[in-house]
Amino acid sequence: MAPTTVTTIVLVLFGLGLLAMASWAWFGSWQPVVRRAPQPLEDDAVETAVRQMRRAIEEYERRHRGR
Numbered sequence: 001m002a003p004t005t006v007t008t009i010v011l012v013l014f015g016l017g018l019l020a021m022a023s024w025a026w027f028g029s030w031q032p033v034v035r036r037a038p039q040p041l042e043d044d045a046v047e048t049a050v051r052q053m054r055r056a057i058e059e060y061e062r063r064h065r066g067r
Helices: 003-028 043-065
Strands: none
Touching: none
16 A cells, blocks of 8 residues: 555545544533522612712712812
């Protein structure tokens, strides 16, 4: 056999092996992914933080209005 024939046979076998591995990876071991809904933020904590921030803004504006 000529070297090109051997190379062709090796490349074809390599390609078939690669396709077999890709098929197994794609179809054989597929598992569905469980996606969980994001956890809701603690509404009370968020509302408290917003109230504190609003108070801080109001105090800042009061302090700087007189200047």
